[in-house]
Each structure stands twice: as C-alpha cells, then as structure tokens.
Amino acid sequence: MNLEELIHYANLAPSGHNTQPWKFSANDNVIRIYPDFSRRLPVVDPDDHALYISLGCALENLTIAANAKGLDAAVCYFPQDEESECIRVSLSVSGDRRCEDLFIAIPNRQSNRRQYDQKAVPEAHIRTLIAANHCESVQISAFTMADQELETIIDLVKEAARIQFRDREFVAELLSWIRFTRKELNDSQDGLTAEVMGFPFVPRWLGSFILKTFAKPESEASKTEKLLRSSSLLMLFISKGNERRHWVDLGRTFQTVALNATSLGLAHAHLNMPCEVESVRRKLSAFLGLKHDEQPLLTIRFGYAEACPRSPRRPVDEVILPTGTK
Ligand SMILES: Cc1cc2nc3c(=O)[nH]c(=O)nc-3n(C[C@H](O)[C@H](O)[C@H](O)COP(=O)(O)O)c2cc1C
Structure with a gap:
C-alpha cells in the first residue's frame, strides 16, 4: 500500500x-x-x-x-x-x-476564474452533480441562468464583494497570499499566483499598487457580476449544522461535485463572497428560507471555458509529518 x-x-x-x-x-x-x-x-x-x-x-x-x-x-x-x-x-x-x-x-x-461561454449545462448533467452529494448534512441548491431567484443572489454576491473590497484587512490578507513573482511562487509553492489570477508576474510593490488602485468595491462587484452572468449554473452548498464535522462533510460533497463536473467537461469557480460576509450570509439564508442551524457556505459557478494555468502545491514531503508521528 x-x-x-x-x-x-x-x-x-x-x-x-x-x-x-x-x-x-x-x-x-x-x-x-x-x-x-x-x-x-x-x-x-x-x-x-x-x-x-x-x-x-x-x-x-x-x-x-x-x-x-x-x-x-x-x-x-x-x-x-x-x-x-x-x-x-x-x-x-x-x-x-x-x-x-x-x-x-x-x-x-482546477478553479477556473475565466469568463465562461454561457452554453447551457444539460439537465442530465445537473442531476448527476446534485446526485453526487453523499453527505446527509449537506444540501445543494442549484440555479440556472433562467431562474428568477438568481437576480437576488447576484445582488447579494455584489453586496458582499463591495464589503470585502472596502475592508483593508481583507485586502491585506488577500495580498499576503498572492504570489506576485516567480521567486515568491517557487519559494512557497502555495497561494494565488499572478498567472492563476490572470495577470503577469510583476514585482510585489507594483502588484500591490495595481490591486489597491484598481480592485475597488464597485469594480470588483461589476467584475463578479460579469463572471456570474457568463456562467451556466450556480450552486449553493448548504451545511445543515455548524460543527467541524459538518464543514468537513461540506468539503467532501463540494469536492466530489467538482470532480464530477471536471469529468463532464465543466469548469467551476468559487464566488464565495456572500457566504464569507456574515451579514450577507444571513440575508442569503433568509432568502433561501433556511432554518437557523443551516448555512450556505460555498457559492460555486459552473460553465464551459478553456483550462487556465495550474495552481501550485507544496511537495508531498513538506506536508507529511515524520514517520512515527501520530
Ligand atoms: C473553502 C474554499 C474557499 C474558497 N474560496 C474562494 C474564493 O472566495 N474565491 C476564489 O476565487 N477561489 C476560492 N477558492 C478556490 C481556491 O482559491 C483554489 O482552490 C486554490 O487556489 C487552489 O487552486 P485549484 O482549485 O485550481 O487547485 C476556495 C476554495 C476552497 C476549498
């Protein structure tokens, strides 16, 4: 073994x-x-x-x-x-x-942050993705572009994007995980690389300056809306509990859905903002009519797009503890 x-x-x-x-x-x-x-x-x-x-x-x-x-x-x-x-x-x-x-x-x-081509996902494929959920404590709500509820969800995604990009601490944390140069990427083998984010490698000072100058609340909200409207399907992953094991199960369901989507030739990416900003998450929960211990924790868009650059991983020997560790 x-x-x-x-x-x-x-x-x-x-x-x-x-x-x-x-x-x-x-x-x-x-x-x-x-x-x-x-x-x-x-x-x-x-x-x-x-x-x-x-x-x-x-x-x-x-x-x-x-x-x-x-x-x-x-x-x-x-x-x-x-x-x-x-x-x-x-x-x-x-x-x-x-x-x-x-x-x-x-x-x-892979998480594919490109614009998608709006082509509809066949009904049978949507059913396959929903049926892939094997965790009782997880529920999936799926919306196609024709669903009226989507307009409210888009408004909430935009509201949360504005709140996040108005928050200096959020932007500082994001910047600390962006690998602006090839050296930063090679040294860490983690984080969000310039390539994956869709821009060239640049010195950190320049990348930070560009992000702080151009990633404004309103521009981020519009960019997010455009990405969402280029997609064909949106799924909310809802946890029916608020403990560690429920969150782990939600990850299991998301991953198996993402792998099924990959097998079906579907791209996917996170638009998690409304799940990350607590005030917006509460509004989203109310809109979906969820019970008090149920929470939407992931917002994922699906569609069709060319592959994008791969994101790095640390080598396996850096993530394995020495033999004998328990
Ligand atoms: C719990 C979780 C939250 C995430 N949140 C976001 C997000 O808000 N925005 C985003 O663009 N990607 C998000 N991602 C995707 C990660 O950035 C991505 O998985 C990571 O960069 C590795 O890239 P890969 O998925 O292409 O392997 C999230 C992934 C997970 C598992």
Whole structure:
C-alpha cells in the first residue's frame, strides 16, 4: 500500500487562497489528516469553517484515490483517543477498484476564474452533480441562468464583494497570499499566483499598487457580476449544522461535485463572497428560507471555458509529518 501516493492526491485538493492548511501522517495503513492552523485565514474565515471545508476536500480526494487503488477507507472524524485533532483514515485491501472516473479527474480539476461561454449545462448533467452529494448534512441548491431567484443572489454576491473590497484587512490578507513573482511562487509553492489570477508576474510593490488602485468595491462587484452572468449554473452548498464535522462533510460533497463536473467537461469557480460576509450570509439564508442551524457556505459557478494555468502545491514531503508521528 503506497500511502505517500495517496497523500499526493489528497494534497491536490482545493483550499481557500490555496493555503493548503493540512498536514498528514502515515503509519501502519492509517493516514491522519491534521489541520494546520499556521495557515488559517483569520480575516476571511474567522471561525475556520473554510479551513475545515478544505480538509474535507483533501479527505475526499484521499478516499477516492484509495478506492481507485482497490482499498477501503474507514473514516473517523476527530477521534477522542488521538493526541492531536485529526481525521483518521484506516485503509484495508478490498481488491475492488471503484471511483476510477473521479480518480482520473483529481489532477485535472482546477478553479477556473475565466469568463465562461454561457452554453447551457444539460439537465442530465445537473442531476448527476446534485446526485453526487453523499453527505446527509449537506444540501445543494442549484440555479440556472433562467431562474428568477438568481437576480437576488447576484445582488447579494455584489453586496458582499463591495464589503470585502472596502475592508483593508481583507485586502491585506488577500495580498499576503498572492504570489506576485516567480521567486515568491517557487519559494512557497502555495497561494494565488499572478498567472492563476490572470495577470503577469510583476514585482510585489507594483502588484500591490495595481490591486489597491484598481480592485475597488464597485469594480470588483461589476467584475463578479460579469463572471456570474457568463456562467451556466450556480450552486449553493448548504451545511445543515455548524460543527467541524459538518464543514468537513461540506468539503467532501463540494469536492466530489467538482470532480464530477471536471469529468463532464465543466469548469467551476468559487464566488464565495456572500457566504464569507456574515451579514450577507444571513440575508442569503433568509432568502433561501433556511432554518437557523443551516448555512450556505460555498457559492460555486459552473460553465464551459478553456483550462487556465495550474495552481501550485507544496511537495508531498513538506506536508507529511515524520514517520512515527501520530
Ligand atoms: C473553502 C474554499 C474557499 C474558497 N474560496 C474562494 C474564493 O472566495 N474565491 C476564489 O476565487 N477561489 C476560492 N477558492 C478556490 C481556491 O482559491 C483554489 O482552490 C486554490 O487556489 C487552489 O487552486 P485549484 O482549485 O485550481 O487547485 C476556495 C476554495 C476552497 C476549498
């Protein structure tokens, strides 16, 4: 059983600002996933829900890769008998290879921030994406461009984008995770690279100046609206609970939907602003008629577009704790 290979696939998971907020250990056919709080995003994610969603994405990749290699993966969330907070995945040979389509999609999946081409997604594909949700505590609400509710959601996305880009701390945190130069990218192998954000490598002072000068609340709101209107489908991922394990499950569902979308040739990207700004999240919850412990935590657009540059990952040996660590 090549545990390092499985961790390689887990490490390809998406994460907020590409922080990769995880560490892994591998001992005796057990892989543990640990949150790495040194990589948290205190401004945009003060309660760490996005951090746990990212762990859920990594967990989903890990179980899909294990299943595709003929392994069963028994998952235990935050077991009390562990020394440190972790998700424990115990692997055993089943001999039965499953999830091979999703496994192939793992390295091909990417967040694609381009404009999409507005081509409608076939109904059958929308049904496939919704049916991919295997977590009871997660609900998906899907909207096509013809749905009237979308106009209210677009207004809320814009309202949240304005609030975020008016907030100096939000902009400072975002800037700290942008890798403006090739050297910054090579040194960290994380964060949002200039290429991925759609601009050339430039010195940090120039990139910061450009972002602070041109990424104004109103221009960001309009840009976001344009991206959304170029898309074909919007999905809200709603958590029916507000604890760590619910957030991890939401990440698992999102990741499996994203991999299914990739297999179907669909691009996707986050427009999470209305889920990140608490006042707007409350308005969105009220608009959707959600109960008090239900929250929309991810807003994802889907559509068709050319692939974009890949985002970096740290090498596997940087995310694995030394052998023997539990
Ligand atoms: C919980 C979570 C929140 C995210 N929030 C945003 C977001 O608000 N805006 C955005 O453009 N991308 C967002 N992303 C996408 C990440 O930036 C992306 O996964 C990361 O840069 C790695 O790139 P990749 O998905 O192409 O591998 C989010 C991803 C996750 C898992």
